[in-house]
Amino acid sequence: MLVSHKTENNMKASLLFLAVILLVQNGQSANILGIFPMGAGSHYILASKLMLGLAEAGHNITFISPYEFKTQPKSGSIKNIVLEGAGDEFQKLLKESNLFERNKQNLLLSLSTMLKNFVSSINDTLQDEKVNELLRSDQKFDAVIMEQFFNDALKVFAYLYDCPLILLNGGGPNSFVNPTVGNPEAISYIPNMMIKASRNQPMTFFERTKNALSHIIFVQIKNYLLLPHQNEVLHQKFPNVPEVTDLYLNASLVLLNSHPSMHPPQALVPNMVEIGGYFIDPPKKLPKDLQEFLDNAKDGAIYFSMGSNLKSKDITEERKKIILKVLGKLKQKVIWKFEQELPGKPDNILIKSWLPQQDILAHPNIKLFITHGGLLSTTETVYHGVPILAIPIFADQPMNAERAQAAGYGLTVPYTNEDFTEENFSHALEELLHNPKYRDTAQRVSRLFHDRPMKPMDTAVYWVDYVIRNKGARHLRVGSIHQTWYQYYMVDVILFLLFSVLIFVKIVKFVVVKVFKTVRSKVIRQSKIKTQ
Known part of the structure; x- marks a missing residue:
């Protein structure tokens, strides 16, 4: 076959252009270490999705995690270091715990157990043989990414590799992450996730008092319990590294899994970036049985799931009977994530131990999502514009449920003996299914959620690249991280002025x-x- 001289030159030029692009891409790729030892399902989803997104942006990822990562990126690479026994240990802890009764546990005992587990997880990570093999190798990294979740001793990896530290926070700005980069604590108008404030803003005087006390207590627990215990574990492994209190303030960037459409707007310092919903994938085709079940739901369908950690099978028998009785009377079909056989199940209910939640919520016949109110589930329902009936249990779930109810796209039925009645559950369902204002509001909030200049994963990739490109972007750090609490709040100045007066x-x-x-x-x- 004859090829003209001009065509041959065009082909050479195209190949040269392709080679230049590949060289440029290779030059932009970075080596990133992700450290995520937390075994909870929602935490692992956030970690693995971010690592996958960065790999598909062309980076080379080393991912320390409790579970094996099986997804292959379309570009870049992911090397998975699975922590020995971490996933099994967490699953064992879940089986031994009754999370539905957690709100009845003694707060101090629960907190003590939680802190002990976090310190144990840090120690296991530092002592893991495969992690230490990595440390002994000549591998270099351009950035370390980790979750900000009571594991500050692990920030030592950024020190050991002399590279920028990037934090991922599973929610919005709060007392757990704000101090790491000097973000203002909005305790006068943002409720702490550990307290239940009214849906009406601003908070009342007593709510603000309770919020301030909660903030002070958390700061003392962090300063005098959490960080000292972590410091002890860290220096047993690395005697010559800085104190945890110094590592604590070394973050170059914080990625927040939040968005103003769902979280109260508040001030953010320059190196805090919201990427809420980055973990959500475009909907995929449903399995045949689920597709047919939903397509045939002429009166609509309800999706029911209590998340990845809570198990519907552990709901008390009394509440199961209430739920089955109420759901069985509905015209709508119901898909319920339930982990075992369910005797007496009405014909309109389909149960499965695992379900593709995002793809189900995307189906046009889904009218309502019954959920525990976890942030990931709440974000997914906002993404798809579906109203929720929340049955919150612990942690941030009550606050997420309150926000959904305050915004007008959901209602709450607390999981307590007094409030979880057939009448309350039935009334909430009927209101959500037949009053169009809830779906209209859910659709409006969904439009706000999607209305942003770029996709949240693209935002995450841009800012990670920015920090690496600018060697830690120290110009974005605010000066307050170098101040003591009394300097930041001007206590010394106020006292001086009062004394002077x-x-x-x-x-x-x-x-x-x-x-x-x-x-x-x-x-x-x-x-x-x-x-x-």
């Missing part, structure tokens, strides 16, 4: 009294002279 008043008083006495004495003397 006090001294000034005393001086003025002294002078006035002195002058008054002098004048009075003079007047008295003159008066005596006149009377003589």
